[in-house]
Amino acid sequence: MSDSSRDTAQGAGWGAAERGTYRRLMPARTEKLSWLDPRILWAARNGVLASWFGDPTGRTRSRWVARRAAAGAPADKLIRRDVPDRFSFMVIGDTGEGGDSQYAVVPGFLKVARDTEFAVIASDVVYPVGSADDYGRKFFRPYQDYPAPIYAIPGNHDWYEDLGAFMRVFCAEPRPLPQEPRPGPLTRAWWRSLLWHRARPADEQRLAEARRLRSAPEQQAVQPGPYWAIDAGPVRIVGIDTGLLGTIDAEQGAWLREMSLGPRPKILLTGSPLYVDGEHHPCPIDGGGTVDGIVRDPEHHYVAAIGGDIHNYQRYPVEVDGRTVQYVVAGGGGAFMHATHTIPRVSVGGVTERDFRCYPLRGDSLAFYSRLYGRRLRLPRLFGLTAAEATAVIAERLGIEPGRTPEPGVRITRRTRLVASLLGAGRRPERTARFRLPVRKIYTQLFSPSSTTHSPPFFKCFLRLDVGPGAVRLRCFAATGNRRQELDPPVEDEVVIPLPGPPN
Secondary structure, three states: OOOOOOOOHHHHOOOOOOEOOHHHHOOOOOOOOOOOOHHHHHHOOHHHHHHHHOOOHHHHHHHHHHHHHHOOOOOOOEEEEOOOOOEEEEEEOOOEOOOHHHHOOHHHHHHHOOOOOEEEEEOOOEOOOOOHHHHHHHHHOOOOOOOOOEEEEOOOHHHHHOOHHHHHHHHOOOOOOOOOOOOOOOOHHHHHHHHOOOOOOOOHHHHHHHHHHHOOHHHOOOOOOOOEEEEEOOEEEEEEOOOOOOOEOHHHHHHHHHHOOOOOOEEEEEOOOOEEOOEEOOOEEOOOOEHHHHHHOOOOOEEEEEEOOOOOEEEEEEEEOOEEEEEEEEOOOOOOOOOOOOOOOOEEOOEEOOOOEEEOOHHHHHHHHHHHHHHHOOOHHHHOOOHHHHHHHHHHHHOOOOOOOOOOOOOOOHHHHHHHHHOOOOOOOOOOOOOOOOHHHHHHHHHOHHHOOOOOOOOEEEEEEEEOOOEEEEEEEEEOOEHHHHHOOOEEEEEEEEOOOOOO
16 A cells, blocks of 8 residues: 555655646546636625525525425435445545546546445535536546446535536436525515526536436436435435535424434434534534534434535544544545645544544645745745645644654744744644734635645545444545556545444
């Protein structure tokens, strides 16, 4: 097995390396998506409008669910997969920008996934707004050689066109929902309706041609709706739709409570992670309660909760009533990289730095961003940090063990500390700074989306879960875009999750 980023800098993708073969999979012409383009920001405005004028997602979702029920979808939204007691499936989150960083994941993904029963895309299948015309390049083409079904749960970007394309592709809904009557003038709902981004008519021939790329019978699957459950072998996999703002409606909440009953071990897949960036986000349910309250209930037997939305990998093993629930962030499947070096020293839910895992390592994240902004600002000698320098300064600022063995002779200089501070490297909670830019929020909202690059290392990842009668083995594999990691994807994290036995 090849070195991981925890072993060597070369294992992380740094240094001279041969680019992978992924570009052979890409279309001849690839539009480069820029999150600094005002046209993209304007098209993706619905999340902001929902936060200002009220979120219509719950009502729209209920209409989709009602239509699926009328078409004969099972009321319990349960998919029953006839698999052995030992089987494997893939999870990959936040995939579809359609550029180098998405396609760089594909060769390693196909190699690791070749004997799996199915795959799940956890959040944001297609960027920027979930348009039907983008599914060819950003879904059907990259995964055309994956031989098994692909299920999905939508992310906020899939909702920017009211989930119409997602429902067509994954739920076989042939037409969009009819528009509701416009609300009374000058109300909040009226302003939202006036400014709301709506889908353009899809190019039907283009979509039909794209579908042929994944047209083999063994690749087909129709979901009962945007949220669903899969019974496979000894486990139940529960996928929820957290809409535009990271919440679920009362109708879905009632379904989730019902599907969580019983002794069968369960794994939650969600568009919004419950633990992320050193914080707890329990995910409210309209009408009361939270998703994490359901996960934590010992009567429901959840062993893991895996969420997308944030474009990296994180894992928090949280002790809950005498058992461990693995809370995982798995949104590194292709879109721009959210920084990990801005995560402060972890102390949340009883989880400390000793137990926390992330990919990319914080030092690699800082080195990535330092070089990026060195190029953007044309100040590479000031901003550019080597991976060794970034690893060392992160360890100093956070008071933690380095992510990998430090290289000999690395000095932490005033310049190194300045760059780390300017780029928002996490700081120990007990330290205070006289001056510090508010970069954590800005990184999430602006800097990270502008971090798209078109050359390795990309620091992308995907999960493989191997399920057996007594345990689930979860592994996070890296995809850097280099040939070395393409041929032999390194394992960046691994955990064996015990499954509870039958009740006495």
